Amino acid sequence: MQYLVDGTNCLILDELTNHLDLPSREQFEDTLKQYPGTLIVASHDCYFRERVCHEEWQLKQGQLSFPKAQESINEKHRLLLETERQYVLGKLSTLPKDDPNYLELDKRFTELTREIQRLLV
Structure with missing residues (x-):
């Protein structure tokens, strides 16, 4: 959260919702949606990705794809x-x-x- 407050313009986040309870997760999602910078997110949580991400890239077997x-x-x-x-x-x-x-x-x-x-x- 400190990075958000400090105004960092790019965050790289890895599996960030794994250990959050539902209220914490929802608040975190709302906060990330308001973040003005770039988010690079690695997550298996498709619900989270749909709520927060505008673009989705997938890396499978060394190949980058853009499913959307x-x-x-x-x-x-x-x-x-x-x-x-x-x-x-x-x-x-x-x-x-x-x-x-x-x-x-x-x-x-x-x-x-x-x-x-x-x-x-």
């Missing part, structure tokens, strides 16, 4: 696929089944649906 950034990319990709699928569905609804473009659009609709489902798993 990847989730964001997947979400944008899913929304683009859903938009295209709605467009294809709109086109399909105006065509008779014997139209030469119908089978191609129906195939694309199925492909888009499978890709969207894959992203949701």
